[in-house]
Amino acid sequence: MIRNYLKIAWRNLWKNKMFSFINIMGLALGMTCSLLITLWVQDELAMDRFHKNDQRLYRVMENQHYTGVINTYPSTPGILADNITKDIPEIKMASQMLWEESPLFTVGSTFEKEKGRYVQGDFLTMFSFGLAQGDPKTALKRPDGLVISKKLADKYFKGQNPIGKTIRIDNKDDVIVTGVLADIPEASSLKFDFLMSFDRWLKSNEWAKQWGNNGPRCYVLLAENTSIDKVNAKIKNYIKTKNKDSNVELFLQNYGESYLYGKWESGIQSGGRIEYVRIFSIVAIFILVIACINFMNLATARSVKRAKEVGIRKVVGAYRNSLIGQFIGESVLIAFLALFFSVMLVLILLPTFNTLTEKHLSFNITNPLLPALLIGLTLLTGLLSGSYPALFMSSLNPIIVLKGALKFKPSATLFRKGLVVFQFGLSIMLILGMIVIYRQLNFIQTKNLGYDRDNLLYMPLEGDLQKNFATFRQELSKEPGIRGVTCSQSDPLEVGSSTMGVTWPGKDTTQQILFSQNAVSYEYIKTMQIKLLGGREFSPEYGVDTSNYIINESTAKKMGYQTPEKAVGKQMTMWDKKGTIIGVMKNFHYNSLHENIEPLILRLQPKQENWGNVLVRAEAGKTREALASMEKVFKQFNPNFPFKYYFTDQEFANSYKAENTVSKLSNYFAFLAIFISCLGLFGLAAFTAEQRTKEIGVRKVLGASVPNLVGMLSKDFVKLVLIAAVISFPIAWYFLSGWLEKFAYRIDFEWWFFVAAAIIALAIALLTVSYQAIKAALIDPVKSLKSE
Template sequence: MIRNYLKIAWRNLWRNKTFSLLNILGLALGMACSLLIMLWLQDELQRDKFHKNGHRLYRVMENQLYDGEAVTFAYTPGILSQHITNDIPEIEMATQVQWEEMPLFTVGDNFEKEKGWYVNSDFLNMFTFDLEKGDAKTALKRPDGVVISKKLAAKYFPDQDPLGKIIRIDNKTDVMVTGVLKEISDRSSLKFDFLMSYERWLKTNNWANQWGNNGPWCYVMLNSNASIDKVQSKIKDYIKSKDNDSNVELFLQAHEDVYLYSNYKAGVQDGGRIDYVKMFALIAIFILVIACINFMNLATARSIKRAKEVGVRKVVGAVRYSLVGQFLGESLIIAFIGLLFAILIVFLSLPSFNLLTEKHLSLDFKDPLFLLTLFGLTIITGLVSGSYPALFMSSLRPVVVLKGALKFKPSATFFRKGLVIFQFGLSIMLIIGMIVIYRQIEYIQSKNLGFNRENLLYMPLEGNLSTNFMSFKQELMNMPGIKSVSCSEADPLQVASSTGGVRWSGKDTTKTILFSQNATSYDYLTTMGIKLKDGRDFSPAFSTDTTNYVINEEAAKKMGMKDPVGKEMTMWGRKGTIIGIVKNFHINSLHEGISPLILHFQRGKQNLGQVIVRTQAGQTKEAIASMDKAFKKFNPRFPFSYKFTDQEFAAQYKGENVVSKLANYFAFLAIFISCLGLFGLAMFTAEQRTKEIGVRKVLGASVVNITAMLSKDFLKLVLMSAVIAFPLAWYLMSNWLQKYAYRIEIQWWFFLIAGVLACLIALLTVSYQAIKAALMNPIKSLKTE
């Protein structure tokens, strides 16, 4: 019997080639999109899940209370890990992780900056980063030890065993290679090329030894039988027990959650990359549903062609469940064929998809879970798409169909129209989402940041430049292409340092306000292109400026000062005068609002982080050549490197750009799949109304009249789809925009464009069949009458 069913299914597919092709192509595209998104989702959801002790690993987080609201940080006191294991017995191990550093590695004549971290000796015992050479238990115990990646081992010691070899760091100190890492998993959110002793770093950074200063991350590993709730209660006021002036409350976040749940608002978890995971999971479902609706509509519409077959089968004794099984089996066969084509599409598109998403996704047919997922996707698609046609066909009455008088009941017609409305409603929602995402990204990239990011470069202030900056600056100013030079503790786009240690006359002593702070040198405002609202910039003509301050408008607002210039304020116990106020400018991501900012002058031998250079417009090439020449003169033992501020700004929103592109591609495919179904329905409708069209032509109807007649019913359905989709799309995209502190308003014309575009696409899809039917010779359609 099954063999007979397979023969019937194949004959029906072959007999109705066009409809079979539309069905298979629609399902294949829908399944391919869903499969691509599934691979991406699987990679996202499996991030950091490979650590053997993963369920016991947590990152210590801080909630600090400022101006009545909690602000969440991942930064902690630099000495937290060495105390917390002694004071809280449920914590088995802890490690501090300093933010990514890029010291200079030198081996013989080979030197280059490398990315890595300073960590405590237990880091490799807590996390599963296996060593190819060396002992993980002891590799980081030496203060002068370094663990390097296979890449660095091949670069610096290509034909030697790297263990025991010496690497010079920043032309100052030597370290010995104590281990070589195996390849780090692509699913790790922690990426590095070397690990060095945190204890060694701590000795040269005294500020990190104070409980009131935050910087490094802190990870802990709980005992296997520890209660997380109990540890949370113990750790909450831990900093307060060490520092009476602290307003910090600690809590633990599972390391496995850090990648996806990184955003916090008012001390409460508020999404992160999980928002994109949910968005694309929803898109995958939408596209698969659209493909299934195509199948339902086309199969139901074509049922009239197989009505007599059902009638005959029922007459000779076929029961309903056997007919349901037969038609579901046919839909499963089509779904399986669609899966084969979907796998081919995914295989061909994966290289481009990986390039866009910067992942290493692949089709792993050796993975039982992956095979089970493919099987499940095929079964679900086949059953969902074939369910209604199977139930509808099996319900036909033999006495009716064998008379040739089969007519669709109003309920069946309404259901089919409802499917079209639902299908195009989803497509219109995707179009609106595509428009909103594109406009938001465009808005971010074109927004005035309050400073001029064009023709602005920066490079690290390191080596001899730290002690010879003024001479280096003077050298640059005398060279071609250079307009202005300054230096800053932070880079132009990221002022990460903040403080609550600010006092001024009239301050409410019961409140602590968090201020961003940045140390700068002369000409900072000029070089950055920041507008001065009142007062002046730091100047060598005023010796007292080493203790003075420049603030932004938001800081003046927080201080309650209308005319702050000339008034005194104190930061970190250092009293000075506010000599200038600048207009607000963005110092961090546009996901965040503008923070109150205090600029203070470089004090003593304070090591600022970046040299900032403003180039002459149109002379970037000459300016870079000048920077290279001056750098090599003052700092010959370091490699010359620089960054363009506008390029780094674009890189900050790379994730949003990827989302925007993916949304565009998937919206286009959703529309295309919908059009396949609409094309098939238009073909069927035209075929069913052939004689009617012939009669109308004989009576004088024009091609335009007939085309309009056949098209208007479909356009009505698309317009109804738009009416339903508009409020839903507005609600979903309004929620998506809430994560941006600076965002666009959803305009009425977004919906107009989406509606008009959907109607035009539907009209173009339907009009081909309508015009084809209208151009037919009525003699052929009426010759049997």
């Protein structure tokens, strides 16, 4: 029996080649999209979950309470780990970790800057970053210990055993290689080429030893069977026991969750990358449903062709269940044929998809979960797409069918039209998403940040540049292509340092306000091309400027000046250092556009003896000359360090990489959704034209023109697309408005977005339908009526 069912199914596929192609190709494209997104989603969900202590591994978070605001950060005091392991017995181990650092490594004549982290001794015991050589329990216990990757071992000690070898750091200190890292799993969000002792870093950074300062991150390993609620209760006010003036409350977040759940609002978890996982999971379902709707529509529409087969089989004794089984079996067969083509497409597209998403996804058929996923997806697709046609065709009355009087009931026609509306509604929502995301990202890329990021470069202030910066600045300013040179504690795109230690005459002492602060050199305002609303910038002509400040509009308003420039000349104290406000800057974006512009204070630090960045303004159109000048002077002053620089506009674009990836994916998926929808529309239009061949012939004989016939055949489909647009608009507006709200600075949701989405969908639908309509309208009426 099954063999006969397969024969019948194959004959029907072969007999109706065009409709079979449309069904198989539509399902294959839908399954390809779903498979690619599923691989991406699995990778996102698996990120950081490979650690053996996953359920006991947490990061310490801070809720910082200010007047009317709660800010949440993973930054903590640098001495937190050593103290909480002593004071809270439920915490078995703890380790501080610094932000990514790029010190200079020198071995003999080989030197290069490498990327890695400073961590404390128990880090390798807590986390499952294995060592190919060395003991993870002791490798980082010594202050001069260094663990390097295999790549660095081959670079600096090729053919040698690196254990015990010496590497010079920043041309100042020697460290000993105590371990070689095994390959870091792709499922790790944390990447590094070396690990160095955090305690060594802490000795030279006294500020990190104060309970009121934050910076390094702290990770803890809880003892087995420990209640997280119990630990959170103990750790909540821990900082306040060390610093009574603290406004900080601590809590723990599972490390494995921190990658996906990294966004906080008012101290409450509010999302993160998990939002994109949810969005694309829904998109995968949408596209697969659209493909299944094609199958349902075409199979139901073409039921007239198989009505007599159903009638005869019922007459000779076939049960309805057996007919349902046959038709669902046929749809499952088509789904498996689609799966074959889908797997081929996935293998072809996966390298491009990996490049787009910056991942290393693999389609490994030997993975036992993958065959189960493929079979499950195929059966689901087959059952979903074949269920309604099977129920519909198996319910046909054999007497009516064999009399040749089969007509679709209004409910069946309405259902089929409803499916077209549904799939085009989903497609239009994706088109709207494509438009809104593109416009928002274009808004970000072109928005005036309050300074000119074009022709602005920066490079690390390191080595001999730190003590010779003033001379370096003078020499570089004389070179061709250079318009301005200054330095800053932060880079142009992010001011990461902040303080509450700011007072002024008349301040309400009960208020706790957070101010961002940045140490800069002379000509910072000029080089950045920031507009001054009043006053002046720091100048060597004024010796007392080291105790003066420049503020932005937001700071002036926090101080009570509704006209910001009136703050010029007023007194202000920061960190007990009293000074005068000498300038007020127009607000500029010194952090992400996801955030509002917060109060900012600039202070003068003419002698750069610690760390920061050199900022260089190149003359427009002379970037090459400027780079050549920078390299020439850099090598004169800092020959033992490699010359490395960054373009501010490129780094700005990179800071929105996740959004750019979402934009590209949304474009591809929207195109794919509309293409699959049009495949189904093409099939329905062909079937409609075929069913109305004689009507068209009669109309042509009676004088109907080709445009009239094309309009007659197209108008029903146009109505369905317009209905889909009207229904989908409010739904799309709701979700896209929610996405836009995540940006502090965003576009307005304009009326023409809806019009553009509707026109795009309508134009594509008309092109699809018109081909079949014109083809039918051009048929010779003699041929279409000859059977009469």
